[in-house]
Amino acid sequence: IAGITQAPTSQILAAGRRMTLRCTQDMRHNAMYWYRQDLGLGLRLIHYSNTAGTTGKGEVPDGYSVSRANTDDFPLTLASAVPSQTSVYFCASSISSGSAGELFFGEGSRLTVL
Amino acid sequence: GQNIDQPTEMTATEGAIVQINCTYQTSGFNGLFWYQQHAGEAPTFLSYNVLDGLEEKGRFSSFLSRSKGYSYLLLKELQMKDSASYLCAVGDSNYQLIWGAGTKLIIKP
Numbered sequence: 359i360a361g362i363t364q365a366p367t368s369q370i371l372a373a374g375r376r377m378t379l380r381c382t383q384d385m386r387h388n389a390m391y392w393y394r395q396d397l398g399l400g401l402r403l404i405h406y407s408n409t410a411g412t413t414g415k416g417e418v419p420d421g422y423s424v425s426r427a428n429t430d431d432f433p434l435t436l437a438s439a440v441p442s443q444t445s446v447y448f449c450a451s452s453i454s455s456g457s458a459g460e461l462f463f464g465e466g467s468r469l470t471v472l
Numbered sequence: 473g474q475n476i477d478q479p480t481e482m483t484a485t486e487g488a489i490v491q492i493n494c495t496y497q498t499s500g501f502n503g504l505f506w507y508q509q510h511a512g513e514a515p516t517f518l519s520y521n522v523l524d525g526l527e528e529k530g531r532f533s534s535f536l537s538r539s540k541g542y543s544y545l546l547l548k549e550l551q552m553k554d555s556a557s558y559l560c561a562v563g564d565s566n567y568q569l570i571w572g573a574g575t576k577l578i579i580k581p
Contacts, residue, residue: 400476400559400571400572400573400574401515406568416568448514460505460517461505463514463515463516464514465514466513
């Protein structure tokens with residue numbers, strides 16, 4: 359059982375380039391999330407999706423976009439990367455939206471923007 | 473504003489007991505979560521409290537007081553593998569999780 363798979367594991371990117379972080383889950387969870395984790399800060403929600411076909415903005419959505427064409431996939435796109443987007447990105451899922459559900463996290467994607 | 477506070481770092485001895493505190497101020501409350509995160513890895517779920525009181529799960533226990541905006545995670549019989557960061561998170565009125573910055577726990581032999 360894979361759970362949540364993220365790709366790439368790490369990436370170095372030139373500023374101004376477009377980048378898509380991939381996230382796939384095989385647990386048939388309805389809700390999916392993208393977080394970024396920076397040293398000294400808590401996980402910050404970028405975008406979320408409560409169910410396939412719907413998305414919403416989190417705490418720090420600027421510079422990022424997402425889509426949820428089906429239940430399993432939830433890619434995160436940086437249209438034009440900037441150095442402040444250097445971070446570790448975690449994709450997560452839960453059975454349903456609402457904080458009563460446990461979150462399952464992918465292994466993370468470490469992104470460096472130069 | 474919404475705020476989760478927890479100590480940045482704590483040190484404890486193998487075999488001992490340690491208590492990690494978390495205080496919160498959020499718009500609404502829909503449960504408090506504790507997650508464990510080893511260095512370079514993803515967070516993993518430890519516990520969930522929605523009612524006041526103590527929830528025990530093996531060597532780990534979590535306590536909640538909603539009136540005080542306070543929780544703690546208690547780890548007993550510490551093992552070296554417990555060296556990790558412990559993240560406190562609270563569900564707000566929109567059912568989104570607000571996360572603390574995490575407490576790095578260092579276990580010494």
